[in-house]
Structure formats: structure tokens, C-alpha cells
Amino acid sequence: MRCDLAQTLKEHGIKPSVQRMAVAHYVLATDEHPSADQVFAAVRRTLPMLSRATIYNTLNLFVQKGLLRELVLAPGKVVFDPKLDRHHHFIEDATGRIHDVPWDAVRVSKVDALEGFDVREYQVVMRGRASRRAH
Amino acid sequence: MRCDLAQTLKEHGIKPSVQRMAVAHYVLATDEHPSADQVFAAVRRTLPMLSRATIYNTLNLFVQKGLLRELVLAPGKVVFDPKLDRHHHFIEDATGRIHDVPWDAVRVSKVDALEGFDVREYQVVMRGRASRRAH
DNA sequence: ATGACGATTAGACTACGTCTAATATTGGAA
DNA sequence: TTCCAATATTAGACGTAGTCTAATCGTCAT
DSSP, X not given: OGGGHHHHHHHTTXXXXXXXXXXXXXXXXXXXXXXXXXXXXXXXXXXXXXXXXXXXXXXHHHHHTTSEEEEEEETTEEEEEEXXXXXXXXXXXXXXXEEEEEGGXXXXXXXXGOTTEEEEEXXXXXXXXXXSSOO | OGGGHHHXXXXXXXXXXXXXXXXXXXXXXXXXXXXXXXXXXXXXXXXXXXXXXXXXXXXXXXXXXXXXXXXXXXTTEEEEEEOSSOEEEEEETTTOOEEEEEGGGSEXXXXXXXXXXXXXXXXXXXXXXXXXXXX
């Protein structure tokens, strides 16, 4: 996977660089939904001179190029999600923790027939308690 | 409607006050999805000494008491929505404008059967272009 | 009237994100 | 290889949304 990273970036029209590789390495590998600051902290461990501006530039570039999705699910919580496959999201009331919900776990119908709207993408956002083991 | 405002607040366990009435009057009447600052600006026109802290206190109180819903639909855009009936949301890519989508316009199934999650509420968030007249 | 409690106020403060100007890196052309 | 232009990165200043604090004000029950 490591050696494919540069390739993955190029496929999305992103010129690879040390910093971008490091960000991609972290953010594409994790199961978490990290915030910009979490990414900053994590990548900084391997690249201590990394600047805050670069993190934001890079994350925004990735979003723009379709490599990441930007999720805004709770006040003050912007979070990034590797855009591998479509899925929905479940947010725990108590902790704010975000879980992925498989695309097929719920079914949404009639979205395409929406009068007056041309839906490019959609997702279901659910809130509540995690009733069993944390997924 | 005007004279019921105090009653509405009390029904939600909120002690009425001049400031709270003014905020409620604006935020429950509008069709917009105003941000905290929009509410601040609007209510200030009638109550010029109103402080920023009061707006946030009041809006958060209303949310906590179930009178409003807090929507976080785009980065940096927290927005308030009178919690009258359930509905979904459609966000225009170009403008960020938020439209209500009637609850019955799409159908979501299987939400209650979600393994491991106890869903308290959910909504569908859609993004795309408004294809005809702005709803 | 008085005292206690809650609401409101102004303004300092924090956190997240953007902008700017200067420097460093890259890739291509000679 | 050397040079140039274009792009990426950096540090730190800046902007903005929202929170916190301490003091003041209002309300209500006694």
C-alpha cells in the first residue's frame, strides 16, 4: 500500500510531495474520522516542521480532488473521511463518536424523483445511543 | 401567534423574558435557516442593547429544550431550524442555501433494525443543484 | 422592602481556519 | 548540468464564531 500512495495521488490529479504523501498515508489508513487538528498532530510526529497551513491546504486539496470527503456532523466538528465507498453515519449522542453505517443497512427511495432538485449525493445522518458493543 | 409566544416558551420549560421572547419571535417565524449571527443582527434591530452572549445562551437553551434544532450542514455554518415537524434538507452546492424537503418526499427504511445502534433521530442530507425555480 | 437566584451585559479570551509574504522545491528547457 | 518559472511550504499575523467571566440587573417569594 505504501508504494501505491504516489500513484493514488496522481490518479486524482494531485502532484505528490513529501507532505502530501504523509497526510495521505495517515488519513487514508485510519478508521477514525480525524479532525484537521488530529491530522496535524499525527503527521507532525513524522514531519515536525509541517505547518498548519499545509495541513489545511492539503486536506482541502484532497477534498476538492475527491480523495476525501468533508463531514460536518456536529457543531465545531469538521471531520475527514476517506471517500472509498458510500456510507451513512451514526453519531453517538453521549460522546459525539462517529460510526460508519454500511450503505445497504438502510434504504432510501425516491431521492431521484425530487421535484425541483438535482441530487448529486446524499447520506443519512443518524443520532442516538450505541446499544451494544462499539461497532 | 404573538400572544402565544410566552405560552410556547413555558410549555418547553423556558422562563420567558424580553430577550427570549424577541429571539423566539424572530426565529420561530422565519422560513430561513438563520445563523447565530443573523439572529443576533435581526433581534438587535428591536433590542439594541442585546449582547452576543445572550444570543448564544438563548439559542442553546432553545435547542436544549427542544424548541429549535441545531443544524450543522456545511463547514462553518451552524444554523437553526424551528423544530416543528420532521423534514430532510437539501443544500445547494453553488450557494450553500438550505432547503427543507418534506418528510414524505423520500423514504428511509430499515433504520430501526440497525444492528448495535439505537437510533433516536435521523435525516437525509442531500446536496446538488436546484434544477428549477428556487423552492 | 429584602434577599436570593437567575438572566443579561461587555468585553476578554480560545479555537479553528485563512491569508500573506518570504523561502524552498520541483520539473522542464536550453 | 544549469537556469527559470511555477508550484509548494513555511511562520506567523489575522479573522471569525463561539465561550467564559465577573459585574450588574430583574424577578419573585417571603
